[in-house]
Structures are given as structure tokens and as C-alpha cells.
Amino acid sequence: MEIVQVLALGILMGGVYALLASGVTLIFGVLDVVNVAQGSFLVFSALFTWQIWDLFGIEPLLLIPVMALVMGAMGWLIYRGMVVRVTPQGPGMTVLLMFGVALALEGLLNLIFGNKYKSVTPAYFTESLNIGDLVLPLPQLISGVVGALVLVAIYLYLRFSWAGRALRASAQNPDGAALVGISSLKSSALAFAIGAMTAGVGGVLLAIMYPIYPATQYDWIARLLGIVVLGGFGSIPGAVIGAMILGVSEALAAAYVPEWSALFFYGVILLILLFRPNGLMGQRTREDVAA
Amino acid sequence: MSALKRPSILVPLIALVLFILVPIAVPDSQYEQSVILWCFLFAIMASGWNLISGLAGYVSLGHSVYLGIGMYTGGILAKAWGVDSIYLMPLGAIVAGLVALVIGAVVLRTRSHSFVIITIAVLLSFLLLAANLKWLTGGSDGLIVKQPSWAKELGNTPYYYVLLGLLVLTIALCAFVMRSRLGAGLVAIRNDEGKAASIGINTTVYKVTAYTLSALPFGAAGAVWGQYLGFVNPIGAFAILASVYLVLAALMGGRGTLWGPVIGGFLVALFQEFSTRWSGGVSSRVLIMGVILILVVMFMPSGLLPTIKKAVERRRTRGSAVKFIDQASIAASTSVVDTSAIAARDQGKAHQGDTILEVRNLVKTFGGVTAVDNVSMTVQRGTITGLIGPNGSGKTTLFNCMTGTYQPTSGEVLLSGEDITRAKIWTRAHDGLGRTFQITRLFKSMTVLDNLVAPLERTSAAEMVAGRYAGDEVDRAREILAFMGLQEFEKQNAAALSFGQQKLVELAQVLMLRPSIILLDEPASGINPTLIDKLATVIRRLNEAGTTVLIVEHNIPLVLSLCDHIHVLAEGKILTQGTPTEIRNDPNVIEAYLGPDHLLEAPHA
């Protein structure tokens, strides 16, 4: 059943997308800022994963906690050092700042790694799991599963840890949060760190699935933006749904209508934005001109 | 950015002459010309972008889409008609403008902050359209644009002069907009869009106009740029980097100013060129530009020109005493002034005594709470009417339904018999309904005079393109200021005034609309008793000149002394209405304010 195969691949990819998009949507939920540098964080993590694998032959999956930590720290530093100074000027300027970060990172990566494709090819790179008629390539399978697991872990953390609760409280009701002693600065920094961390994990997963080079960050800006818009700015469940839709539609289109796949998705995004500016499941209510 | 009377045109003129001379005077300058061409392009784009994003404050991060549209228009038509794309520049502009008009009309209806994201999405969508519509655009491979028909020895020089000309035109367009009422309205929108709407600015029309105009230079430049490059392909035409760089250019130079984007455009183009040549390649360029963008956004977000200007001004005013603005002195001046400046527009019509504002069966609920519960009331023309009630009585909500800030859940609001329940806020202003705000909302970046000439009595194209000081607005504004005793504050920045002065200025602003009724939102809150007396005098004079006034207030003594008729709201319903004496002695009113008896249950603790 070819369609099942296609769907399965789409869902696995959707898992990875969901992880990455959750990072973007989390940052948005707390900070009202779209992290357009997520793509560059992703590529950063992927390329360094490749480098370590290339130098030391370490199994890439083992690098997940390492890259998660490194990117998380980087995200925290970027927030405390740069973003916090710019957010008072409004979302437009903050997005610009993140573009600057994305460009600087891309340039840096270009200098270090050159503009050539890099591929991580661990032993299982060409293997697959066969379930009946389904052929699930191992890299995709592992990525999808790991992506989903990390996403669940993040969700649980947000739900049941104090830091996570504080973060959700800050996002929902900044004044109410301040009332009980929650520092919005710390919450925002944490959101940024987690957001970057998702890119850290995603980068490792990406590295074992596809070849990467620095400029691929632009593909990701578009994809992640689309998912977050589709799912609604600030809603993690919405981002998951959006990610699944993207994953499946990309898989379907790649199988049946290769050229138009991306266009269809972005066309849908644009239409949704035009008529529901807060996304499908958006939580934000913005003032209208009438206010 | 206050308007300059006669800007120093000398420096730009000299620069223009120099640029004209370069190809003529400097032999073999093809390389230099090509670098300057990029400078021109970025200056053109940054200036165009400035119209919507600098003036109006709607930051677009995908504006190079219109360059791409121009490139494809030029490329496709040059091929189809066999002409040099230089002749297609006007068409490029028109096509880009039309696309912008359509997109703008849909996207700019609301103030959704996802505007930034939408602009990126539009860019990406066109990228994909270009890559997929093979029959039209040549798909991902793009189109080859044939060489121009002029002699090879001329090289790039024709492009040079064409783009120089386009730059001059673009700057002229920007200068024109900035001096016009359109420009003033856009700045008002950037300062406070809701307030701009309440003084009669049709914010949708203004935003869409600015957005459309901003696309024209892009389209024109794009039409010729494709031929200059020799080919048009999706990635080159719709590159997000171009959008980011042009925004950087405008930011660096100073968005919202006339010359800032031009200077910034030159700087960005030069940075790109030098970083490619001297640091060995594309990677470093991207890194350097990224770092520059970060530094500019973090440390110099207002840009070079405004920062320099501020530093110069600070040096100039150092040492001169700060003029002490005294609240009491304003209160003292009572000028005998011709009240025609403040006369209501329908003074003279024999309407006295009829209903000017009516609310019928108005209900407003928020979630599960009914703030206004089936309220019906009228305001008679020519009166000063008060609307009072304790906290939570719904009077503010009712007030906001009248002004259009809230849409009622059900019921109607009628102005002189016409149903305005669903009318846009600026339409209400055009129909003669003016309002002030409890916490004043003046346009902080403008002077008092600029604030006063901003209101519009109608939406008209002719007025939009007129200079912002054209017509009799300035004279009327000065008369109204004199009437208030504020004439010396004409050139003051609105943000520098005290709260009480701001209240008077805001009232003066509303008067420019020649409203038949003014709704005052807690005018006495936050000002001292002397100023309250002054305010009461002003209101009485206004009323004598024919303006109906509706006041929502907590200061009951003021209301009792000022109003002809008073409505009292409690718990979302009309409690009673009557003359001040009736209200003052009505035990129900006293109860409503002091607290109902039936809440007494337990004995005193």
C-alpha cells in the first residue's frame, strides 16, 4: 500500500518538524517574537554534529544531549545579551535582530565549513525496518521517534516542573505572574533556551537524515514559519498539528506531484494568514483598529 | 520629525551634479559605475520601503518581492515585445503597484502584528510561483534577458543614468508624501493608530495607499534590473536577503527621514561590495552584514541621521534655560476670541432641542458579564449632558459603544437619526462625533500644531495629496489654541506638555473636526482644581457656540455644576435621569454611590 508508506514517512518527518516548530512557538508564546534564526541554530547543530562524527567517529545520537546543552546555553546567552535589549522596541525590530543572528551564524558556518554539503553516515544510514509492506528507513524512523520523545519530554517539563509552570504563567498573564514573584526575565530566557535546545536536538536528527550546508537555513525559516502560523502562534498542540500537516503533505507531494508541493503548503499558509491572522489555533488576541 | 520649512537642498544638489558627471568626467569608470548602480538600487528600495515602514511603522520584511515582480514584468515583456526593458519601467511600477494594492487591501485591514510574517510569506509565495509557473517565468531556470540595443561602448552608463533618474524621482515622491497630509496621517498612525482613527483619519485607505506607493519604485527599478543582470530567476528576484538588507539600509540611515534611507542604501551597498572584495568571498560578507545588522538594531536603532541630529541639538541647547511650563498660568488667561473657530458645523441650523445622540436597547456583554443591560437614553442637541455612575456601573462601556471602541452585543447607536452602530471610527468623526480620552492620546513625535492639523473631516484624495499646512487649518488651529490660552505652545513637542495641558490640546484637536457633539471621557481626572475650573469654562463657551457635550465623569460636583441634564447608571442599567438638583437630592443616587443597604448582613465587626 504505497499511500500508507508515504503517510508513514510523512508522519515521521512530522515528528521532527513538530519538535523544531515547538521551539519556535514556545518562544513566541512567551516573548511575542518569531525566532527566524531557528533555521540557523538547526544548521549550526547539524554541522557541528557532523564535525564531531567526522573527527571522532562518535555515534551521532549520543551527541543529542551535548548539542541540546550547547544550543540551550547559546539561546540563553543570545536572549540575555541581545534580545532583551531589543524587545522594548517592538516585534519588528526583534525579528530583525534574529535575522542578524541568523546571517551572522550562516556566515560563520560558511567560513568554518565551507559551502559544501556535509553528510553524516553512521552504520545504519542505509538500513531500514520492514513491517509487512512498509519500508521505514532507519534514520527517518529514529529521528521521528526521538523527535516525538523529546517533544513529549519538553511538554511534561512545562507541565509539571516549577520552571515550566512559571514559564506558562508568564506567557498567560505577565501581571499575574509578577504578582506571585515570578521573574519574567528568567521565564523568557528559559523559553529562549528551550527553543534553541529543540534546534540542538533537531540538528543532530537532521544530520543523520539529510546532507546539510549553511544556506539550507532559509528552507527552514519558511517551513517553521508556516507550521507556527498554521498551528497558531503560541500553541504547542497547534504546532504539532501544523507539523504533521506539513510532513504528510510534503511526503504526498513528493510522491505524486513533486513540483507543486511547497507552493500548495505556502499558499494555504498565506490564505490562512489573510483571513485568520492569528493562525488556526491562535491564542493571541490583538487590538483591532476599532480599539 | 517636525516639518522643515526649507531644507538645505544644496548638499543633495551638489551630490546630484557629481553623480551626473562621473561617467562623463571619469574615464573608464565601468567598475565604479556598477558599484554606484547597486548603491542607487538600495537607496531606491530603502526609500520606497520607508513610506510604509518608516512613516507608518508597519515593518515589512519581504518588500523585495516587488523588485522581483518588476524584474519578471520587465523580463517577460521585453522578450514578448522585443524592446529594451528600460522602456518597461512604468509598466513594472504599475504591475508592482497593483499587486501591492491587492495584497495591502486584504492584509492592512487590521493591525494584526503578523503583518511582519505575512510580508515574508508573500515573498516566499512569489518565489514558489515563479519557480513553478514554467510557461510564464521559465521556472527555476528563469529567463534570459537579451542584451540592450545600445552600443556596447556605452556599457552600463545608460543604466546608471536611468537609475539615477529613478532615485531622484523616488526621493521626490518621498519628499512629497512627507510634506502632504498623507504623510502626516501615516506618522499619526505610527504614533497611535486608534487615536488617528478617532480624529477622522481613514487608516485603511492611508495604509493601503502608502503600501501601494512604496511598491512603485521597486517595480520600476526591477524592470530594468533584470536586463542589467542579464537574467531573471526566482532565487535572484525573490531573495529574502535583499529584503533584509534594504531594511538594514533604512534603519542605518534613519527610517522615517527623507535622506536617511538614501544614505543607508549607499552604505549597505558599499559594505557589501567591500566585504566581498577585501575579505575573500560571500561567507564573510554574510557574516559581516549579519553583525552589522545586530549592532545597528541593538545600539543605533534610530539610525545615523536622527542620532547626529540629536547630538547636534543637544550641543546647541546646552546652557539655555529650560522654559518652565506652568500649569497655573494657562488657567489664568481667558481670551476673548471670535468663536467661529470653535463653532459646531451645523450652527445656524434650527435644530435646537432635538435628539442628537441616541442609544436604543443597548446591550454589551463580555464573556459572562453583562456590562450594559438594555440601556436606552438620548442626548438633546445643544445641551451639556452628564453620564455618571459608580465603578462597575457600565458607564464607561456605554461610552465606548457610542464612540465605536466597542461593538455592542445588541442595540443601536444613532447620531442625528442615522444608525452608526457599526460605523467605522473615522466615519463617526466625519459625521460630527468627536471624543477625548481619559488618558490623553496625543501624537508624541509631533508638535502641538502638527497634532492640531492632523484631524480630517472627510476622506478625500485631493486633501490627501495637499500639503499638511494647506488650507485654513493652520489659521483655525491657531485660533483654537488662542481660545484655550495655549498659543505659546504651538511649536512644543506634544510629549513635553504637562498632563493638564495635554488634555486641553486634545480637546483643541477634536474641535478641529467641527464636531456637532463632543464626548468627553473623564476630562477632570488627574488635573488640579484650578485647571478643572478652566476646563469647565472652556466647555461652557463651546456649548454656547453650539456644540453639544456629553461628559462621563466621576467628579460629581463638576457634573452637577456644569450639566443641564444628567443620566445615572448603576449595575448596567439607567437608574434615573434629571436636572442636577433632582439628581443631587435623589436618595437612589446617593445609595448607588455609597452602597446598597441590602448588602448589610452581619452586624458590625
Added chain:
Amino acid sequence: MPDIVLTMTGVEAGYGGGLVLQGMALELERGTITCIVGPNGAGKSTVLRVISGLVSAASGQVTLGDMQLNGKSPAQILKSGVAQVPQNRALFDSMSVRENVMMGGYLIRRDRKLLDERLAMVADLIPLVEDRAHDKAGNLSGGQRRMVEIGRSLMLDPSLILMDEPSLGLDPKSVATVAGLIRQITSTGRTVLLVEQNVRLGMNLATHGVVMEQGQVRLTGDAAGIADNPEIASMYLGKVGN
């Protein structure tokens, strides 16, 4: 010697639109319920905001016991034992009732035992917290939300609780319940300072009353005395025969 919990002297404060408080003075005895009333614009809410640190006093002093409050950040003041129940929107609507109350103990979150003790204390005082522990706070009625807000404010065992119009928007029955809770709180030695629009209700609930006008105190005294004072009516509505 009366046990004074809070003193305010000569406080001037505003929001950049002019001074709202123009020489405010206040003294709160331990275990009392003091209610501030006065016409709108008098500065009642501003007094609460100055005490809790949301607004800084341009001049004057606020002391809690022997500790100076003015100049401290809201978080520090919270730690010092001053909790606040604002006029509206204090809860996290998509979190459960129990979670909301727990969030009140954010600053003691590391001490699990203490946190559980406090939670139990609050649940004891307010059965609603236990009965509807897992319901989303957004689904509660106005009166129930107010109870949860008060419960949350007790998690840090504050010595002083500030309440901004606790009866606003509540039906009479809920008002009575809230009033009962407030009385219960002070019976254990806590002090309550509240602002009320409704003079009768305020003086009925409170032990002491403060009448403000234009940023200053006009009258203070026992709640009973304030309630019966004929000057109040003229203060709100102007002199008879104006």
C-alpha cells in the same frame, strides 16, 4: 501600645500624569481590617500600588514593622510579607484551581513540606480549593475566582494583605462569602487593607475606615463612625443645593 504593622507618611506618588497622592499618611494596627473609600481619582488604588511596590513614591516613607518598603522591588516586598489581591485578572485561566493556588507559593517552591502545609491550610480555610481542585480557573464564577485569588495570596503567610475592590462585580451572596473569609483571615493576626467603592459595604466589613479625597486623607476612624458620617455623602456628590 497598639501594635502597628504598617506606616505611611508624607507619600507623594503619581503616574507621570501628575501627582495622584499628595501627602498620604496611614497607620495600620495588627489584626484589623482597614477600608479606604473615597470618590474616584482620590488615589485609593494608588495607595495599594505604592505599598506593594508597583508604583514608586516620589517622596515619603512606607514602613512595615521596622523595615522600609519604599524603594524595594515588588518581589522583595512580596518576600517581606505583603501579598496583594488585585482588582481583576490575577489568575491563570488555563491552569487548575490547585495549580493556581500552588503558584502563590512560587517563592517557597523548594520547600516541599512547607508548600504542602500551606496548601492544606488554604484548603482548610477555603473548601472550594479542595472541591474544585482540578477545574480550570477560567471556568469559575466571579465569586469563586475571588476566593481562589485570596487563597493564593495566603500561600506565603503574609502579615499584610492588600485587596483592591474585592466585591467588584460580585453578586450579594458571593460578597457575603468573601467578607466572611476576610474576617476569618484577620482573626489569626493578619492585617488587611482594602479599597472599596461601596462605602456601606466597606464600613460594614472593616474595623477601621479611611476616607480619601484628592490624594489625601480626609477622615479616619472606626468603621462604624465613618459609615454614619453625613459628610461622606457631600464628599461624593457635592454640597446640598449646589
